Amino acid sequence: MQELLDRKKGLHRKILIVDDEFIEREMLGNMLDSFYEVVYAEDGEEALEIIKKEKSKFSLIILDLHMPKLDGYGLLEILHSNAELRRIPVIVLTSEKEAEVKSLKLGASDFITKPYEVPEVIQARVMHSIELAERSVIIHETERDELTGLFHREFFFEYGRMLDEQNENAPMDAVVIDVNRFHIINELYGREFGDSVLKTLGESIHRFVNKNGGLACRSESNCFYVYIPHQDNLCEFLPTQMEKLGKLFEEPKVTIRVGAYSDDGSNADMEHRFDCARLACARISKSYESSWGFYSAKLHDMELHSEHLIHDMDKALSEKQFKVFYQPKYNIEGDKPRLCSAEALIRWFHPEYGMISPGEFISLFEEKGLIHKLDRYVWNEAAHQVKEWKEKYNVTVPVSVNVSRVDVFNPLLGDMLDGIIKDSGINHEDLLLEITESAYTDNSQQIIDTVTALRDRGFKIEMDDFGSGYSSLNMLTSLPIDALKLDMKFIRNICVNEKDSALVEIMIRISDLLEVPIIAEGVETKEQAELLKGIGCEIIQGYYFSKPVPGEEFEKFIEA
Ligand code: C2E
Ligand code: CA
Ligand code: CA
16 A cells, blocks of 8 residues: 555656667666656757756656767766756666766766666665655755755854864855845835846855855845855955956946955854954945945954943933034125024033044944934923023024934924923924935935924924935925035035036025025135125035034124
């Protein structure tokens, strides 16, 4: 009964017998056709045609070596070089010892010697080869990512650790490869294209580790890890490899970031190496070119420094180590510049590190989800400052505060700002809100909703760093904004570079079109100020008038 069941099960499997001699084909066929579905081919060429048509449906190929047209070796070579066909096990028919070695080297899984042994032996060998191959397919499928054929993360680390144990002193480098803005690629060109990017990248990485040794995996959706034997010249080697990868996707352009940890003999474990490589990768900005970076002692120190800042933040808030500075904005439309508002910019007076500028901690706090605490502190201070000046000088100097891209996701943002307005006793339009342009392009719908709701409450919104965030004209006209703040980089060379001044003119025309004022920041010289005035810019902020200063010092501008 069991035997019958086995036979039935076997019949779902298909075997291809390739031999130019009719008698041989028949003999083998007779031994196997009550267990398997048997298909025949007379030479390598015919076999290849059948295989290609039926793809990987064959459980086994039995192959004669000497045949006309395409012989057994030739076919073996073809099968072995194809990733899909390589999985079909091949038993070679032979009578010479040398041929056995050669065919095993070409990927044959077993051989049957002519003249044939008793049918039971041949049946057992066939069964054995099929079972081995099927088992390895199952293992392959669970260990590997279906899309790219690279290992899954867990298996990657498991095999990597085994590799390290076996070669105790062999140095290994860790490389992390990340596709820039992958979600945008998916959105713009479709999932299918996204998948094809990952697949192409995966294949290229596969070839790389096949050639250089090592292991690779797809770690998260768009991130690859490569663990390779140490290369002395990794910093030359990596850019050339990357250039190759970059060339794979020219139209539409897809760029990658590569972070690497080069073995320094410190015997760090595999996980640690990849933590470092990932950090190096994360520190590379998502530019529109492929780029790479190494983990270094400097990066390590920076990381420690960041840890300290995060650790110290709460204490610093309660001890008022953060001070809000104010930089004046002047309206330059009339004969004489007229103070019209100020921007609140935070400074940290750290007991150990001295004064720290926001460039060092804002994005860190954003990353760690801490920015809302600091921003609320600044908004509150700024609102109370407005009130204080109002009472002291009987004038209103509106202050603009920076609203982090992360704050935009806080559902309580509006209530919180309203609370600050009420508490300080100022008006909504006295606390201007600056939101960077790239926040608009990254999350257009969310930000439109948030900003619309804030405007409904009476707040005025300024788009910060305008010109750096790739907004389309079409998008701009539908955005709820009350002012545009030109990105500083356009001002820097405005007097020396005609292209820059032309760009600024265009942006001023856009602000006219949107019927909102334009503010130029980072204005440092008289020439810049005059040029801007000449082309119709209304408001100026920058060192030309003043650096950001403490509130007390700012009072001289009000008094003037
Ligand atoms: P931002 O909002 O674009 O601010 C303008 C930056 O340009 C400020 O740098 C300011 O000091 C600087 N600046 C002003 N005039 C000139 C000039 O003429 N020449 C040059 N070279 N620079 C000038 P700062 O204060 O270091 O702030 C850097 C960034 O940190 C700000 O860029 C803003 O994005 C962020 N930031 C500052 N304070 C806060 C805050 O309270 N909350 C949040 N979320 N971000 C803040
Ligand atoms: Ca700003
Ligand atoms: Ca800005």
